[in-house]
Amino acid sequence: MQDLKKSLLTAAWFMFLTFPIMVIRVDTIENTIEWRWHNLLLVGVSAFVLSYVWRYFMVRRERGGGKPQTDPAAQTPEWVRIVIRDKRILYPLLAAFTGFVASFPFLFSMYQTNIMISAMVFVMLGLGLNIVVGLAGLLDLGFVAFYAVGAYSYALLNEHFGLGFWVVLPLSAILGTFVGVLLGFPVLRLRGDYLAIVTLGFGEIIRLVLENWGAFTHGPSGIANIPRPGFLWIEFGLKDGIIFMYYVMIGLVLFTILVVTRLKYSRIGRAWLALREDEIACQAMGIDKTRTKLMAFALGATWASMAGVVFAAKTSFVNPASFTFMESAIILSIVVLGGMGSTLGVICGAMILILLPEYMRAFAEYRMIVFGATMVLFMVFRPQGLIRDRRRRHKFRKRDDTATSGDVAKTVDAHG
Amino acid sequence: MEYFLELFLGGLTRGSIYALIALGYTMVYGIIKLINFAHGEIYMIGAFTALIISGVLATMGLPGWSILLMTLPIAVIYSSAYGFTIEKIAYRPLRGAPRLSPLISAIGMSIFLQNYVLLAQTADFLPFPALLPELPFMEGYAGIMSSSELFIVLTAAAVMAGLTAFIKFTRMGKAMRATSQNQRMAMLVGVNVDNVISMTFIIGSALAAIGGVLIASHVGQINFYIGFIAGIKAFTAAVLGGIGSVPGAMLGGLVLGWTESFATGYVSSDYEDVFAFALLVLILIFRPSGILGKEEGHKV
Numbered sequence: 279m280q281d282l283k284k285s286l287l288t289a290a291w292f293m294f295l296t297f298p299i300m301v302i303r304v305d306t307i308e309n310t311i312e313w314r315w316h317n318l319l320l321v322g323v324s325a326f327v328l329s330y331v332w333r334y335f336m337v338r339r340e341r342g343g344g345k346p347q348t349d350p351a352a353q354t355p356e357w358v359r360i361v362i363r364d365k366r367i368l369y370p371l372l373a374a375f376t377g378f379v380a381s382f383p384f385l386f387s388m389y390q391t392n393i394m395i396s397a398m399v400f401v402m403l404g405l406g407l408n409i410v411v412g413l414a415g416l417l418d419l420g421f422v423a424f425y426a427v428g429a430y431s432y433a434l435l436n437e438h439f440g441l442g443f444w445v446v447l448p449l450s451a452i453l454g455t456f457v458g459v460l461l462g463f464p465v466l467r468l469r470g471d472y473l474a475i476v477t478l479g480f481g482e483i484i485r486l487v488l489e490n491w492g493a494f495t496h497g498p499s500g501i502a503n504i505p506r507p508g509f510l511w512i513e514f515g516l517k518d519g520i521i522f523m524y525y526v527m528i529g530l531v532l533f534t535i536l537v538v539t540r541l542k543y544s545r546i547g548r549a550w551l552a553l554r555e556d557e558i559a560c561q562a563m564g565i566d567k568t569r570t571k572l573m574a575f576a577l578g579a580t581w582a583s584m585a586g587v588v589f590a591a592k593t594s595f596v597n598p599a600s601f602t603f604m605e606s607a608i609i610l611s612i613v614v615l616g617g618m619g620s621t622l623g624v625i626c627g628a629m630i631l632i633l634l635p636e637y638m639r640a641f642a643e644y645r646m647i648v649f650g651a652t653m654v655l656f657m658v659f660r661p662q663g664l665i666r667d668r669r670r671r672h673k674f675r676k677r678d679d680t681a682t683s684g685d686v687a688k689t690v691d692a693h694g
Numbered sequence: 695m696e697y698f699l700e701l702f703l704g705g706l707t708r709g710s711i712y713a714l715i716a717l718g719y720t721m722v723y724g725i726i727k728l729i730n731f732a733h734g735e736i737y738m739i740g741a742f743t744a745l746i747i748s749g750v751l752a753t754m755g756l757p758g759w760s761i762l763l764m765t766l767p768i769a770v771i772y773s774s775a776y777g778f779t780i781e782k783i784a785y786r787p788l789r790g791a792p793r794l795s796p797l798i799s800a801i802g803m804s805i806f807l808q809n810y811v812l813l814a815q816t817a818d819f820l821p822f823p824a825l826l827p828e829l830p831f832m833e834g835y836a837g838i839m840s841s842s843e844l845f846i847v848l849t850a851a852a853v854m855a856g857l858t859a860f861i862k863f864t865r866m867g868k869a870m871r872a873t874s875q876n877q878r879m880a881m882l883v884g885v886n887v888d889n890v891i892s893m894t895f896i897i898g899s900a901l902a903a904i905g906g907v908l909i910a911s912h913v914g915q916i917n918f919y920i921g922f923i924a925g926i927k928a929f930t931a932a933v934l935g936g937i938g939s940v941p942g943a944m945l946g947g948l949v950l951g952w953t954e955s956f957a958t959g960y961v962s963s964d965y966e967d968v969f970a971f972a973l974l975v976l977i978l979i980f981r982p983s984g985i986l987g988k989e990e991g992h993k994v
Contacts, residue, residue, distance in 0.1 A: 300814050302746045309753055415794065417797060465975070465978070475929060479930075482967065486968050487965075603922070607801060646809040647809035651802065653802025654806065
């Protein structure tokens with residue numbers, strides 16, 4: 279009864295709240311008004327239902343949040359653990375997955391392959407931002423600036439000097455690192471939320487400069503006719519070019535995953551995590567704060583810049599409209615929703631966030647509103663993201679009395 | 695000289711609007727240490743509500759003055775209601791969470807609200823009716839200041855004076871100051887912190903709505919995206935003056951307004967937004983606590 283009353287009140291409140299914007303549409307030129315009463319009903323009913331859902335999850339959250347999770351492995355669903363343990367299931371599954379990925383361009387149309395390539399560009403971007411946001415805990419809202427640097431460096435170097443994809447890729451990586459250090463150096467002394475705004479400002483400055491400095495960047499009309507990558511001296515046709523691009527992308531993504539995972543468990547990776555958890559305590563342990571942060575920032579920029587080159591090669595056209603704040607927000611939501619810090623999570627996040635809207639074209643216009651709502655809901659109900667990041671754990675076992683050697687056995691958590 | 699005066703007064707107008715929005719940022723930041731990213735959207739919703747209400751009233755054939763007098767309070771009420779609701783949904787459950795969480799939630803809320811207005815209304819720019827009346831005695835000064843600019847400056851000054859008095863002299867104002875100094879201590883001496891936080895959001899949103907209606911009426915067009923850039927600039931103003939400080943936000947707004955006005959007037963109008971961002975970056979690098987802000991120590 280109490281619940282019913284609350285939900286009715288919520289429904290009434292939201293009907294009041296959304297009344298002018300949802301119901302009335304004014305045409306100021308013709309001076310006519312359109313009343314859309316059915317929207318009011320829609321808001322009322324959905325607010326009523328959603329308030330029940332909200333309350334249910336709130337109760338669950340409070341119950342679950344009370345006791346700290348002692349064993350994160352216990353959270354993994356049963357079937358996942360069985361699959362990972364049992365090699366007879368795991369290996370065939372992995373083989374099937376590899377086969378599927380490898381033969382994807384031949385199983386599906388060019389259109390699908392193209393979408394897959396852009397999803398993989400976002401995997402790269404997500405993994406790059408994951409270093410900055412997920413591992414080092416620096417909220418970077420202008421990540422798209424480095425993406426733009428990469429894309430424009432390929433477009434411009436190709437236009438003026440005729441440099442090819444394979445030359446520009448490492449060059450742009452270096453350039454990205456350089457720009458990352460350059461931008462990072464002055465701002466990294468700032469505290470978390472200031473950093474967010476300054477990086478956002480930088481992102482916008484770069485976009486505005488690209489838009490207004492017409493002599494250098496061709497302004498809002500952009501640069502067209504950027505070539506796809508070739509292989510040694512071979513130039514591909516349109517179809518083969520896309521297929522080749524797909525495999526290049528797979529190679530790049532694998533390379534990214536390799537580097538990012540190695541980094542995460544390295545000395546610098548542990549320093550990032552420590553810095554994220556507590557800056558002052560971390561400094562007290564003798565970690566150079568500025569250098570460590572700068573490293574994260576620059577490495578993230580490197581990856582974004584490389585992804586930018588791939589993007590320019592894939593679309594064969596760049597203009598400033600591709601590098602808006604919304605792009606940064608999408609990359610950020612990939613990291614946040616996928617699971618901050620978790621490599622697998624970020625990959626899943628990118629795949630879901632990029633592929634889902636592509637395959638649900640009918641709902642394309644609702645994409646951003648769903649993004650926004652999901653970001654809020656994830657923060658409230660599942661702050662760890664889709665896939666929780668697991669710290670690799672080293673356990674000390676009690677010394678076995680029967681063992682002759684006094685070694686302390688070290689086990690490594692298999693899920694690391 | 696006349697050009698200088700025009701730029702000066704233009705900057706003053708701009709600056710007072712920035713200041714009105716910046717107050718919302720700074721008050722919220724002062725109390726719960728959160729950059730309320732959705733604040734720019736509140737301002738946009740205020741302007742949109744005003745557009746809709748004034749449109750309805752205009753078709754009913756009411757005269758200009760009464761439209762303004764009815765539209766402004768309704769826009770303020772709606773914006774405050776949005777601010778209140780947003781805090782309840784997106785920020786209140788995240789109290790005590792790591793600092794990144796509410797910030798991301800705020801960004802999500804901002805994206806949500808933008809697209810909510812985009813879908814429910816339109817993506818195009820809509821012409822906004824000139825609600826502010828033309829004053830006959832301002833005609834002689836048309837070269838340097840329009841009457842709507844005069845309205846904006848005067849209203850903003852009055853509202854800010856009212857806010858200062860509210861914070862200084864009322865019981866609620868005292869509770870706000872106490873909460874911003876130390877939340878737990880305020881709770882111990884009997885301040886209802888939840889109410890104070892809600893009130894902060896309501897007041898901040900009301901100020902943003904006033905700013906939104908005034909500037910929309912002055913500029914003459916709005917769309918769903920105006921909140922984003924205005925929000926960032928107002929935040930710049932808040933940081934400029936020292937975030938968390940109420941007089942700082944007012945001063946910061948004016949400084950930002952003048953900077954933009956003179957820079958676009960004397961340097962180049964293409965890079966209007968770049969100046970604001972560059973100023974923000976410079977301030978944060980050289981004086982992160984802002985003009986009137988206090989240096990804060992950090993503890994483990």
